[in-house]
Each structure stands twice: as C-alpha cells, then as structure tokens.
Amino acid sequence: xxxxxxxxxxxxxxxxxxxxxxxxxxxxxxxxxxxxxxxxxxxxxxxxxxxxxxxxxxxxxxxxxxxxxxxxxxxxxxxxxxxxxxxxxxxxxxxxxxxxxxxxxxxxxxxxxxxxxxxxxxxxxxxxxxxxxxxxxxxxxxxxxxxxxxxxxxxxxxxxxxxxxxxxxxxxxxxxxxxxxxxxxxxxxxxxxxxxxxxxxxxxxxxxxxxxxxxxxxxxxxxxxxxxxxxxxxxxxxxxxxxxxxxxxxxxxxxxxxxxxxxxxxxxxxxxxxxxxxxxxxxxxxxxxxxxxxxxxxxxxxxxxxxxxxxxxxxxxxxxxxxxxxxxxxxxxxxxxxxxxxxxxxxxxxxxxxxxxxxxxxxxxxxxxxxxxxxxxxxxxxxxxxxxxxxxxxxxxxxxxxxxxxxxxxxxxxxxxxxxxxxxxxxxxxxxxxxxxxxxxxxxxxxxxxxxxxxxxxxxxxxxxxxxxxxxxxxxxxxxxxxxxxxxxxxxxxxxxxxxxxxxxxxxxxxxxxxxxxxxxxxxxxxxxxxxxxxxxxxxxxxxxxxxxxxxxxxxxxxxxxxxxxxxxxxxxxxxxxxxxxxxxxxxxxxxxxxxxxxxxxxxxxxxxxxxxxxxxxxxxxxxxxxxxxxxxxxxxxxxxxxxxxxxxxxxxxxxxxxxxxxxxxxxxxxxxxxxxxxxxxxxxxxxxxxxxxxxxxxxxxxxxxxxxxxxxxxxxxxxxxxxxxxxxxxxxxxxxxxxxxxxxxxxxxxxxxxxxxxxxxxxxxxxxxxxxxxxxxxxxxxxxxxxxxxxxxxxxxxxxxxxxxxxxxxxxxxxxxxxxxxx
Numbered sequence: 001x002x003x004x005x006x007x008x009x010x011x012x013x014x015x016x017x018x019x020x021x022x023x024x025x026x027x028x029x030x031x032x033x034x035x036x037x038x039x040x041x042x043x044x045x046x047x048x049x050x051x052x053x054x055x056x057x058x059x060x061x062x063x064x065x066x067x068x069x070x071x072x073x074x075x076x077x078x079x080x081x082x083x084x085x086x087x088x089x090x091x092x093x094x095x096x097x098x099x100x101x102x103x104x105x106x107x108x109x110x111x112x113x114x115x116x117x118x119x120x121x122x123x124x125x126x127x128x129x130x131x132x133x134x135x136x137x138x139x140x141x142x143x144x145x146x147x148x149x150x151x152x153x154x155x156x157x158x159x160x161x162x163x164x165x166x167x168x169x170x171x172x173x174x175x176x177x178x179x180x181x182x183x184x185x186x187x188x189x190x191x192x193x194x195x196x197x198x199x200x201x202x203x204x205x206x207x208x209x210x211x212x213x214x215x216x217x218x219x220x221x222x223x224x225x226x227x228x229x230x231x232x233x234x235x236x237x238x239x240x241x242x243x244x245x246x247x248x249x250x251x252x253x254x255x256x257x258x259x260x261x262x263x264x265x266x267x268x269x270x271x272x273x274x275x276x277x278x279x280x281x282x283x284x285x286x287x288x289x290x291x292x293x294x295x296x297x298x299x300x301x302x303x304x305x306x307x308x309x310x311x312x313x314x315x316x317x318x319x320x321x322x323x324x325x326x327x328x329x330x331x332x333x334x335x336x337x338x339x340x341x342x343x344x345x346x347x348x349x350x351x352x353x354x355x356x357x358x359x360x361x362x363x364x365x366x367x368x369x370x371x372x373x374x375x376x377x378x379x380x381x382x383x384x385x386x387x388x389x390x391x392x393x394x395x396x397x398x399x400x401x402x403x404x405x406x407x408x409x410x411x412x413x414x415x416x417x418x419x420x421x422x423x424x425x426x427x428x429x430x431x432x433x434x435x436x437x438x439x440x441x442x443x444x445x446x447x448x449x450x451x452x453x454x455x456x457x458x459x460x461x462x463x464x465x466x467x468x469x470x471x472x473x474x475x476x477x478x479x480x481x482x483x484x485x486x487x488x489x490x491x492x493x494x495x496x497x498x499x500x501x502x503x504x505x506x507x508x509x510x511x512x513x514x515x516x517x518x519x520x521x522x523x524x525x526x527x528x529x530x531x532x533x534x535x536x537x538x539x540x541x542x543x544x545x546x547x548x549x550x551x552x553x554x555x556x557x558x559x560x561x562x563x564x565x566x567x568x569x570x571x572x573x574x575x576x577x578x579x580x581x582x583x584x585x586x587x588x589x590x591x592x593x594x595x596x597x598x599x600x601x602x603x604x605x606x607x608x609x610x611x612x613x614x615x616x617x618x619x620x621x622x623x624x625x626x627x628x629x630x631x632x633x634x635x636x637x638x639x640x641x642x643x644x645x646x647x648x649x650x651x652x653x654x655x656x657x658x659x660x661x662x663x664x665x666x667x668x669x670x671x672x673x674x675x676x677x678x679x680x681x682x683x684x685x686x687x688x689x690x691x692x693x694x695x696x697x698x699x700x701x702x703x704x705x706x707x708x709x710x711x712x713x714x715x716x717x718x719x720x721x722x723x724x725x726x727x728x729x730x731x732x733x734x735x736x737x738x739x740x741x742x743x744x745x746x747x748x749x750x751x752x753x754x755x756x757x758x759x760x761x762x763x764x765x766x767x768x769x770x771x772x773x774x775x776x777x778x779x780x781x782x783x784x785x786x787x788x789x790x791x792x793x794x795x796x797x798x799x800x801x802x803x804x805x806x807x808x809x810x811x812x813x814x815x816x817x818x819x820x821x822x823x824x
Contacts, residue, residue, distance in 0.1 A: 021081060022056045022384075023088030025049050025069060033071055033092060035324045035341060037308050041066040041078065044134075044310065044347040047382035048322045054384045070308060072275065072285045076249060097245020097257050111241035111258045114276050118231040121281040126217035128317040131183040133348040136190070137382050140207040141389065142172035142338035162199075162396075170392045172338070173198035174205035177380055181351070187358045188213065192365045194372045194380070199396030202469055204370055204632050208363055212323050212342045214305070216274070216286055220678055223303065225295050225747060227268045228679055230260045230288070231276075238262065238269050246278075253311070254278035266293050266761050267752045268679060270305075282318045284309055292329075293761055296748065298793040301328045315349050331793050343382055360561055362639065363630040370633075409433035436466040448532040451541040451579040451593050453517060454487020473503035473635055483517060488580035492516055492547075503635030507557035517545045517577065520598065520608075521705035521728065527715050534711055539590045541579075542710055542728060544598050546608070546701065549573040552616070558636075562627030568618040571656075574701060576607040598729040599700065609699045614657040620650035645673035654702055661697035664734075666690055666704075672720065681747035681763070686720045689738040696734070703732040706739065706771060714798060714817035718743060723769060723781055724802040724815045735774040743767040745787055763787040765800065780805045785815075 025036045032053025039046025040059045049055045059065050059081060067088070069077040074092040145168040147156055162171035177194040181187075190209045197203030219233055220226035228238045242259040249255055256276045262269040270288035277284050286307045292300035304326045309318040326339035385393070402408050410433075417430050427443030439462060446458040462479035466472060476499040483492045494514025501507040519526060526543050534540040552570025559565050582593050582604060594601035597608045625644035630637045648670040654663050667690065674684040690704055708726035716722075720741050745765045752758040765787045770780040785800030798817030804810040 020056055020058050021067065021088060023054070023090060025053045025055065025071075025090045025092060027074070028091055028093050030091075033074070035306065035308075035322065036069055036071040036074075036092070037310070037322050039068050039070075039310065039321065039345075041068050042313065044312075044319070044321065045345050046310070046321055046343065047345075048324075048341060048343050050384050051386045051388075052384075054386075056384050057382070070310075072273070072287050072306065072308060095247055097247050109242055111243035111256070112236075114243065114256050114258060114278075114281070115231060115235065115241055118276050118281040118283075119233060119235065122217050122231055122233070125280070125282050125317075126215065127184065128315075129182075129184070129319060129349070131181075131349070131351060131353050132319075133179065133181050133351045133353075134344045135346045136178045136180045136209045136342065136344055137176070138205075138207045138209070138212065138340060138342040139175045139383060140172065140205065140338070140340045141170065142336065144168060144171050144334065144336035146334050148334065162392075170198070170388065171336075173389060173392050173396075174203075174207060175377070175381065176205045176207060178209060180209045181353055181357060183353045183358065187353075187355075188362055189358050190363045192363065192369050194376065195365060195369045196372070196377060197370070198392050199400055202370065202634075204365055204634070207340050209342070210362060212325075212340070214307075214323070216283055216307070220268075222676070223290070223295060224297065225268055226676055226679055227270060227290060227294065230258075230270060230274045230286075231283075232679075234679070238264070238267055244273070249284070249311075253284070255284050260288065264752050264758055265291070266748065266758050268294055268748060270294075272304075277318070282309075283307075284318065292793075296761065296763075296788055296795075298761075298795065299329050299331045301330055303327045312347075312349070319347060319349075320344055341383060345382070360626065360628050361631045362628045365630075365632040367633050406434065433470070436468065436470045438462075438464040438466070448528050449535050449585070450531065450543045450545065451535065451581055452488065452543075452545045452577050452596055453483075453485025453490070454581050456483060456485040456517075458483050469634075471634075472500065474500050476500070481514075485517070485580065505558040506636075508555070510554040511552075512554075513551035515547065515549050518548055520544045520546060520701060521707070523705070523707060525707035525709070525722065525728065526711075527713075530711055530713055530715065535593075536585045537588075539584045539586070539588050539592060540710070541593045541596075544596055544608075544729070545577050547575040547577055549575075561629065562624045563621065565621045566619070568616070568620075571613065571615050573611070573613050574609070574699070575611045576609050578605050578607070609701065610659065612657055612659045612662055612699065614662055614699075615655045616652065617655065618650060618652045621648070623647045642673065642675045645671050647671050654698065659699075662699045662702070664695040664698045664702055665693040666695065666702075667693075674718075674720075679749060681749050682745045684718060684720050684741075684743045684745075686741040687738075688721075688740070689736075691736050692734055698734050700732070703734045704737055705729060705732045709815070712813060712815055714800070714815050715819075716817075717798075717819055719767065719783075719800075723771065723779070724783065724800065725781060725804050725810075725813055726771075726779065731771060731773060731776050731779060733773040733775055737771070737773045739769065739771040741767070741769040748788075761795075762789055765798070767800070777807045783815075785817075787817075 025033050027033055034049055034051045034053065036049040037046060038055045038057055047055050047057045065081040067079045067081060069090050069092060071092055073095055075095050077090055077092060079088060079090065147163055147167040149156055159171045162169045174197045176192050178190050178192040181189045188210060195205045197205055214221050216229045216231060219229055221229055228235060230239055240261040240263060244257045244259050247255050256278060258274050258276060260270060260272055260274055262271050270290050272288035274286050275284035289302055289304045291302055292298040306324045307320055308322045310321045311318050321344050323342045324339060328337035413431055413433050419428060425444050427441055429438065429440035431438045442460045444457060444459055447455065449455050458481065460479055460481040462477060464477040465475060467474045478497045480493060480495045492515040494516050496510065496512040499509045531543040534542060550570055550572035552568060554566060554568040556564065556566030577596055579596050595604045595606060597603060597606045599608065600606045624646050628639045628641055630639060650668045652666050657663050670686065670688045672686040674682055677683050706726060707722040708728040709722060709724050710727055720743055743765065745763055747763050750764050751762055765785045767783040770778055772778050781802050781804050783800045783802040785798060787798045788795045789797040789799060796819045800815045801812060802815055803812035
C-alpha cells in the first residue's frame with residue numbers, strides 16, 4: 001500500500017504556512033486588559049484577549065505579517081510577526097485625545113454637530129453591509145456570590161457543582177463556534193458546529209450570534225426592553241453630548257470620542273462613550289452602560305455593552321469584529337455577575353446569498369455539535385481560557401463522570417427518597433436516577449373554601465417515566481387526583497395519562513377521566529385562592545361549580561412549522577350542584593352568600609340545568625405566522641417574535657345528548673399580538689369572535705362565558721382577555737358574539753419625562769375593550785393605570801382605574817393587580 005504522500009504534503013504545507021501566535025496584553029503599569037482586539041492586518045482574522053489579557057491567533061506565514069492590537073481608550077499598536085513561534089507581550093498606553101482643533105460655536109458643544117451628522121447618515125451607513133458570511137465564536141460566563149442554602153424553604157443545592165464552600169462560584173460557562181449568514185434587512189441564519197457547556201456533556205449552549213445581533217444604527221436596541229440608540233432619529237430628546245476629544249487611526253481616520261449623557265437616567269437609555277468617524281460618520285466603537293432601572297429589571301445593577309469595528313479596505317466600510325456584554329446583579333444579599341463575549345472573523349461580504357440560503361430555522365446545531373473533544377476546542381478556540389475557566393471545565397467534567405456513575409446515582413436516590421415526618425403534609429417524591437423514573441404524592445396543602453364543598457382539599461399521586469437522558473424530550477406520566485369537600489362529604493377522583501412522543505413535532509396524547517367539580521366557565525377566570533379569601537373573609541362566593549363525570553382523549557401536534565392542531569373527543573355526565581353551606585365563616589355586612597345558580601342568585605337550592613349526558617368533539621388550531629425556531633439534535637424550539645399576530649381557531653360540537661336541545665355547534669376564532677412600538681412601549685390587542693349553530697336551547701354550561709372580574713383584584717401581567725368589572729355570567733350568550741381588547745403599556749415613555757414622578761419608575765397603561773352580543777347592549781370598559789408598581793427590586797403590583805359603559809356610564813372602580821397570584 002502506497003503512503004498517503006498527498007495527505008502528508010498537505011499537512012506539512014498547512015503547518016509551515018500557518019503559525020499560532022500567543023501573547024499577553026497589559027496596560028502601561030502591567031495590568032491585564034480583557035477584550036483587546038488582536039487581528040492580522042488587512043484581514044478579518046482576529047481574536048480577543050481573555051480576562052488575563054492572554055490571546056492566541058493562527059496567522060498565515062506566506063508573507064510579511066503584522067498584528068494589530070486595538071482597544072477602545074488606548075493607542076492602537078502594530079507588531080510585526082518575526083517568527084513562526086512568536087510569543088508577544090504588548091503594553092498599550094491610554095489614548096491621548098486632542099481638542100486643539102475643535103471650535104465651539106453658538107455656545108454649543110461640537111459633539112452635537114457630529115451626532116446630527118451621524119443621525120443623518122444612519123440609514124446610509126446601516127445599508128452599507130447588505131450581506132455577509134462569517135465565523136462566529138462566543139463564550140458566556142455567569143458567577144454567583146453569597147448564595148443561601150435555602151430560598152423560601154427550598155434547598156438551593158450547589159447549582160450543579162458551581163458553588164464552593166463559600167457558596168460562590170461559576171454556575172454557567174459555555175462556548176459556541178458557528179457559521180453565520182446575513183442578508184439585509186433581517187434574514188439571519190446560524191449553524192452551530194460546536195457547543196460546549198461546562199458540566200453537561202449533553203447540553204447545548206444558549207449563547208448564539210442571534211443574541212449578539214445588535215446595531216446602534218437602528219433607532220432602538222432590544223435588550224428585553226427597547227433602549228434608545230445614541231444616534232437614533234430622536235436621540236437628542238434623550239441625551240446630552242460632550243466631545244471629549246479626537247484622535248487619528250493609522251494617521252488616516254479622524255475619530256471623535258463623544259460622551260453620552262442621559263437627560264433622565266431612568267429612561268430607556270445608555271451612558272458612556274460612542275466613537276464616530278469624521279466625514280463618513282460611521283461608528284468606530286461603543287462603550288456604553290445601562291442600568292436595571294432603565295431596563296426595568298431592577299435585579300440587574302449594571303449592564304455594559306462594548307463593540308469594536310474594523311475597516312475593510314476592499315469594501316470601504318467598518319464592520320463589527322468583537323462584542324462584549326457584561327453585567328452585575330444582586331438581590332436579598334445575593335450578588336453575581338458575568339459576561340458574554342463574541343468575536344467575528346473570516347468575513348465574506350459578497351457571498352451572493354438568496355432566499356434559498358435561509359429558512360425559519362434561524363439556529364441549527366450540527367448532529368455532533370456537543371461531542372467535540374478537547375483537542376478540537378484547543379485548536380479552534382480563539383479566546384484562551386482563564387485559569388478559572390479551565391478549573392471549572394476540569395472540575396465539572398470530572399463531576400459529570402461521577403454523577404453518571406451507578407454508586408453516585410444510588411447515593412443521590414437514597415438521600416432524595418428518604419421519608420421525612422413532614423412529607424404526609426407537604427408531599428413526598430421518589431426517583432430512580434438509573435431508570436429515570438419518578439413518583440410522588442403532592443401533599444395536603446392545597447386547601448380552599450367554596451360554598452358548594454365547604455372547605456375542600458386536593459391532592460394526587462403520580463408516576464412518570466422520562467427519556468434516557470432524564471429529560472422531558474419524551475416521557476409518559478400517569479396521575480390520579482383526589483378532591484374532597486368536607487361540607488358535602490364527597491370525594492371526587494380523576495386520572496390523567498399523558499405521553500409525549502418526540503421533541504420535534506411535539507405530539508401529545510392525553511387520556512383522562514373521572515369525577516370533578518369544575519367552574520361553569522371552563523376558562524377558569526376566578527382564581528381559586530382569591531375566591532377562597534373572598535368567601536371566608538368577605539362573604540362573597542363568586543365560584544360557581546357543577547359536577548362532571550367524564551372520559552376524553554386529546555391528541556395534538558405541530559402539523560408543520562407554525563401550525564399546531566389538536567383534536568378532542570369525550571363523553572360526560574353533567575350534574576348541577578347546590579350550596580352545601582350558606583353560613584359565613586366570618587360574618588360581615590356584605591349581604592350573605594348567593595346560590596350556586598348564577599341565573600338565580602337568591603333561589604337557594606335551584607338547579608341551573610337538568611342532569612344530562614352529552615358527547616363533545618373539538619378540533620382546534622393555532623397559527624404562528626412566519627414562526628422562527630432553533631433546531632438541535634434533541635428537538636425543535638420555537639422562538640418568540642412580535643412581528644406577526646397569532647391566529648387561533650376552534651370548532652366544537654355537542655352531540656348525542658339525552659336532551660336533544662342540548663346538542664350544538666360553535667365556531668370560534670381569535671387574533672392576538674403584543675408588539676413593541678419603538679420607544680413608545682408595547683401595544684397589545686386581542687380580537688375574538690364566535691358563531692353558534694343549532695344552539696337556541698342549549699345548556700348554560702355550553703354558553704360562551706366571558707372572563708369577568710368581581711373581586712377588584714387582577715392576577716396577571718396583562719388584562720388582554722379579561723373584563724375588569726364585568727360580573728362573571730351577566731353577559732353569557734348562546735348567540736354570535738365578538739369582543740375586542742386593546743392595551744398599551746408605555747414602559748416609562750410618558751412618566752419618565754415628569755420630574756420627581758420619574759424616580760418611581762412606574763409605567764402608564766391605558767386600555768379599552770368592548771363586547772358585542774345579540775342579546776345585550778354593547779359593553780365597554782376604558783382604563784388608565786400604573787404598572788411596575790412596587791419598591792426597589794420588588795415590583796409585583798399594578799393599579800388601574802376602570803370605567804364601564806353600557807348604554808350609559810356606570811360606576812368606575814380601582815382594580816389592584818397582584819401579579820404573583822397567577823402562579824398559585
């Protein structure tokens with residue numbers, strides 16, 4: 001067999017034509033500099049330094065080469081590559097800016113003229129890059145300090161081995177290496193060829209190029225909330241500017257260093273520096289900071305964003321080569337921070353991309369992305385690991401091996417499965433880490449009160465089989481629930497079997513049956529905890545129940561991307577219920593309880609409907625237009641976008657009832673969207689409608705019931721599908737209906753401009769909604785309120801004043817929102 005001479009020749013050619021340059025970059029007194037850009041002159045082959053100032057870079061040795069060292073605020077340095085094994089130590093000196101040639105006219109800082117030019121040329125500079133391909137690398141690190149052993153009574157643990165004996169350490173470390181493609185204005189695709197997560201050999205990193213896709217040429221920057229760019233069309237409404245100085249890059253480009261100063265610190269703004277080139281008014285770099293108050297995420301203390309650009313001699317524009325996002329946070333004495341760094345290299349600016357090069361899969365992972373060995377990472381990682389990162393990988397890799405061992409799994413199960421004295425009250429869980437099985441009992445703490453059952457308690461048992469990885473990509477579960485009413489002395493058991501078949505089209509089969517006491521409105525608008533408080537303390541029994549003996553099967557799956565379909569078939573025996581108790585727990589002057597019949601509140605013992613049997617068939621769908629998603633070897637994960645609305649529809653048929661008049665048909669549809677409107681906040685709307693057929697005398701249970709509210713307490717972030725003062729069953733209908741909901745949250749746009757009030761960081765919310773039915777006059781509500789109400793990091797409240805209109809204005813009222821209630 002002949003030796004593979006060609007292969008040997010190519011390998012030797014590669015080794016002799018490429019060398020790996022390593023080195024360290026410090027400031028003038030020897031302190032390491034992180035995120036210094038190091039690149040081969042005249043190319044987009046580069047890297048950045050790590051937290052120790054260290055770097056490594058492969059460069060071609062076929063010609064004389066120079067390395068460029070570039071860092072905002074410091075003099076750019078050039079160093080010739082002398083040998084194939086160069087080890088370089090570089091000291092950067094702080095950049096000296098000059099104001100000698102700057103003239104102030106009309107008592108205005110010259111920064112304003114520069115910013116006006118940058119704003120005027122914003123769209124032009126944004127459009128210079130129409131398409132590209134590039135290599136992308138990112139690394140994310142998240143540290144925590146002072147973590148407690150318990151939070152609200154729940155064990156925190158060591159967070160996957162991330163916490164040491166001081167309850168501090170690295171809790172997340174990951175890297176990605178990918179190929180990205182972009183075509184203006186908004187087509188983007190990323191193929192992740194390598195992904196590494198410390199301590200999880202099956203994990204996929206969640207930091208990607210899409211997460212770093214920020215452009216300050218856009219009017220706003222989406223960081224969970226839209227922040228105003230310092231060169232937005234309306235930027236001067238939000239910022240003051242100062243020209244701190246000018247300097248030259250390569251004796252060719254004049255750079256203006258401009259200090260960005262918010263006019264109102266709590267606005268959706270940045271502070272810091274933006275560097276603008278003279279004449280072309282392009283961005284040379286940004287070094288900007290924002291706060292948790294600006295983001296309205298007050299757990300965050302600061303978030304810093306740095307971008308560095310490089311010039312292409314061939315294409316005559318500046319493009320992003322590195323980006324760093326660092327953050328710090330703290331709450332209840334716990335603190336932490338971290339950063340996500342990204343570098344771009346090997347740009348190709350005219351790849352002739354077409355629509356066929358893109359799909360709705362904006363991020364895809366190679367099949368072997370998370371199995372790359374340490375040699376691959378050592379050869380391809382553009383930013384060297386620090387000693388802390390190396391130690392974290394080493395420790396957690398060894399810990400992962402330990403956790404996968406049978407003795408470790410057995411020991412963990414032994415501890416977890418130990419029965420405690422309090423378990424009969426608070427619940428007990430059992431697990432087998434080898435077979436990935438779980439079982440448990442949910443405890444006896446789910447205690448509520450209503451006038452049908454009196455005090456009632458709910459509990460259940462379950463058994464679950466997860467997939468071989470111990471996740472929920474596929475699983476099956478069977479559970480049995482019990483509901484006992486003490487006053488009516490009735491036990492109602494039910495069961496549910498659930499199976500998920502795969503994690504791509506996500507098909508679910510659910511088979512359930514049993515006996516339940518359920519709310520007449522099947523959308524359950526009345527929070528059971530809140531209803532219990534109203535009944536016990538205020539003698540208001542809003543919850544109206546009926547009994548259902550049933551069996552049904554439901555199947556759902558994604559038919560294709562963006563379109564999910566479900567079908568349900570069931571039979572049920574329905575029985576009207578009456579109050580088993582009418583005596584208040586705590587007497588007051590509210591007039592006493594009402595009957596369980598919402599149509600006859602004073603007729604105690606009256607039946608809302610005769611007992612009957614009916615079959616129910618339902619088919620429903622949901623369309624997410626232009627749905628984008630992330631595709632991994634383990635599953636498909638949809639991403640959220642507010643660009644298009646979501647359309648839902650359903651057809652429901654009642655048939656085979658032993659009371660023939662109770663058979664019916666109804667078609668329903670809903671269109672809903674929450675859209676960010678630049679700096680003006682979020683606009684949300686919901687359009688709903690339905691058509692009944694053959695439904696003149698159907699059971700009241702099958703009417704369309706609207707989500708009203710008589711408690712004056714709101715339990716969600718948004719009231720988009722709820723009427724705030726409408727009695728629960730007053731406008732229920734078995735005829736055609738339509739309702740519209742509109743709500744706009746200004747996200748600080750208005751209130752942040754009012755002195756003193758802007759210190760509160762509240763959001764103004766306005767809303768309007770109307771309901772149209774054949775049998776009633778149109779009902780409308782108009783509201784104005786405050787959201788993000790609270791203090792410091794705890795902002796769980798919302799207050800609205802609501803004014804109804806139905807043939808005339810009705811009495812208005814305040815609605816107090818408690819956002820945490822929707823979790824119970």
